[in-house]
């Protein structure tokens with residue numbers, strides 16, 4: 048059986064395996080203000096590799112000397128993942144990317160060109176025929192340098208389907224082994240995005256030889272939904288970033304993709320090779336090195352993702368964790384479920400908190416403490432353990448007066 052997930056996906060073996068392509072160090076770093084130092088990039092790459100990411104897009108080697116050095120160093124040190132370097136459809140970019148990834152156990156050149164009418168007219172100033180020629184020439188050049196070549200149709204979701212099929216056909220014929228159809232501007236809806244994959248895979252004769260990949264931006268908050276929709280239409284590689292960082296509103300968040308696939312395996316029928324217990328650690332690391340806080344209510348890794356405040360929810364959780372949690376905090380590396388004490392908390396949660404703090408109160412003392420806790424919670428936004436300890440201790444002292 049093939050063990051390299053990208054070969055397996057193209058061959059149709061290991062039918063349930065989705066390739067996770069992390070672009071935190073490339074598209075993620077393109078997020079305004081998220082630049083990382085050389086050492087920070089190595090630390091993130093080590094963490095991604097340990098976590099089981101299949102492909103790490105380590106940077107854009109032609110962009111700067113620093114990017115070239117980082118991709119080269121990551122290619123030299125990473126043990127398991129394939130290392131990809133990004134390149135425009137320009138010979139110098141491709142050669143530079145090839146130079147950087149040649150040290151990797153498995154190196155990939157990821158080359159891209161715009162295909163949509165708006166990009167061709169205003170950014171590229173080239174005709175469709177000219178771009179087709181560029182695709183053939185640049186993919187072939189990359190393929191001369193490495194075995195593993197990914198080609199991306201930038202702005203695929205705003206490209207006419209007939210022309211998109213011609214481009215994909217040219218890229219596969221020139222030797223591309225992965226075809227990425229990005230939603231560059233985060234414009235697609237899940238059904239449209241899936242339909243694009245279905246059509247291209249049906250209409251381009253050599254499609255079965257390539258792995259199809261998703262790359263979704265989050266401008267309409269649909270990046271994860273679009274990626275999963277494409278999975279149902281035959282995509283087998285998902286490009287994503289830790290904490291969803293990336294250009295503008297960001298990219299599909301790796302932790303959300305991985306946990307959606309794992310939690311809903313019954314429906315999505317696939318799995319990844321990611322060690323999910325490392326997700327919280329990876330999130331904290333990327334947040335620290337980029338100085339980008341993770342929003343409190345962020346799915347999977349946000350501070351509130353496993354926190355419950357309402358009395359009804361806390362009561363349910365105390366009786367059975369799955370009443371209000373669809374995955375365990377341990378499965379994503381978060382310590383444990385937290386019951387946040389506030390004005391919505393009920394008696395059961397308060398009793399459990401007292402037990403946790405080492406108190407065993409009689410019924411009267413408990414009722415007295417609960418009434419005073421509720422009144423404090425009404426006045427104070429956050430009720431900390433110390434507040435509860437203080438009010439119980441005061442109550443006990445008062446009873447002894």
Ligand code: KIV
Pocket residue numbers: 074159199200201202227229230231232262264
């Ligand atoms: O969003 C995009 O289209 C990209 C390409 C370079 C793949 O990031």
Ligand code: ZN
Pocket residue numbers: 074229231262264294
């Ligand atoms: Zn992108």
